[in-house]
Amino acid sequence: MTVPAADTAVRTSIVVDAPIERAFSVFTEDFGSFKPPEHNMLGVELAETVFEPREGGHLYDRGVDGSECRWARVLAYERPNRVVISWDISPQWQIETDLSKTSEVEVRFLAENPERTRVELEHRNLDRHGEGWDGMRAAVDSEGGWPLYLERFAEVARAA
Amino acid sequence: MTYRPDGLTVLGDPTRRAIFERLADRPFAVGELARELPVSRPAVSQHLKVLKAAGLVVDRRAGNRRIYQLDPDGVGALRAYLDQFWNRALTAFKTAVEQQEEVP
Numbered sequence: 693m694t695v696p697a698a699d700t701a702v703r704t705s706i707v708v709d710a711p712i713e714r715a716f717s718v719f720t721e722d723f724g725s726f727k728p729p730e731h732n733m734l735g736v737e738l739a740e741t742v743f744e745p746r747e748g749g750h751l752y753d754r755g756v757d758g759s760e761c762r763w764a765r766v767l768a769y770e771r772p773n774r775v776v777i778s779w780d781i782s783p784q785w786q787i788e789t790d791l792s793k794t795s796e797v798e799v800r801f802l803a804e805n806p807e808r809t810r811v812e813l814e815h816r817n818l819d820r821h822g823e824g825w826d827g828m829r830a831a832v833d834s835e836g837g838w839p840l841y842l843e844r845f846a847e848v849a850r851a852a
Numbered sequence: 853m854t855y856r857p858d859g860l861t862v863l864g865d866p867t868r869r870a871i872f873e874r875l876a877d878r879p880f881a882v883g884e885l886a887r888e889l890p891v892s893r894p895a896v897s898q899h900l901k902v903l904k905a906a907g908l909v910v911d912r913r914a915g916n917r918r919i920y921q922l923d924p925d926g927v928g929a930l931r932a933y934l935d936q937f938w939n940r941a942l943t944a945f946k947t948a949v950e951q952q953e954e955v956p
Binding site for chain 1: 931934935938941942950952
C-alpha cells in the first residue's frame with residue numbers, strides 16, 4: 693500500500709511558559725499526570741505511569757494491584773532537547789509484540805527564550821501498524837463492528 | 853501542498869464529533885442522523901461534507917439515499933484519534949508544567 697509520507701504521521705506542538713529544563717522534566721517525570729487517562733490497557737485502576745529516564749528504558753503503567761503494562765520503549769533520551777519513544781500499541785489497543793509493527797513518537801524541546809519553551813511532537817510511521825489496518829478494513833467491510841479504538845474514541849468524545 | 857483539514861480541527865466541533873461517534877457504530881443515512889441529533893438535515897449534510905473532505909468518512913448511494921460510514925481504510929480515523937490524543941496530552945502538559953512554575 694502506498695501512502696504519502698504526510699499521511700502516516702501526526703504532528704502537533706505547544707508553547708509553554710517554562711524553561712526548557714523544567715519542560716523536559718515534567719514531560720518525562722510526570723508523564724502520567726497529563727496523559728489522557730482512558731489510555732490504560734491494564735484492566736484495573738491505574739496507580740501510576742512510569743517513564744524510565746534512559747535510552748533502553750520503558751514506559752509502563754502500573755495498576756493498583758501491582759500489575760504492569762509496558763507500552764513503549766525509550767529509543768532516545770537527550771535531556772533537555774529530545775526524547776523518542778516507540779508506540780507498541782496496535783490499532784486494536786493491544787500491546788504489539790512484533791516490533792516491526794510499532795510506530796514512534798519524537799518530542800523536541802526548543803527554548804524560545806529562558807522562560808518559554810516550544811514542544812513539538814511527531815507520531816510517525818503509522819503505516820507500520822499496517823496489518824492492524826488490514827484487519828480493521830476486513831472488520832469494517834463486514835459491517836460487524838468497529839475497532840476498539842473508535843469505541844474508545846467515542847467514549848472519550850462523549851465524556852468531553 | 854493541497855489543503856486537507858486535519859482530524860483534530862474537524863473533530864473539535866461537538867456536532868461533528870457526535871456524527872463521527874454515531875458512524876463509529878454503523879453506517880447511517882443523512883436523514884437518520886438528522887433524526888437522532890438536535891441538528892437540521894442541511895446542517896448534518898454540511899458536517900458530513902467536512903468529515904468527508906478530511907478523509908474520515910466515505911459515502912455511497914443506496915437507491916435514493918446516501919449512506920455514510922467511517923472511511924474503511926482506517927488511516928484517517930487512526931490519525932484523527934492520535935491527533936486528538938496528543939493534543940489533549942500537550943494541553944494537559946502545559947497546565948501541569950505551568951502550575952509547577954508557581955511552586956518555589
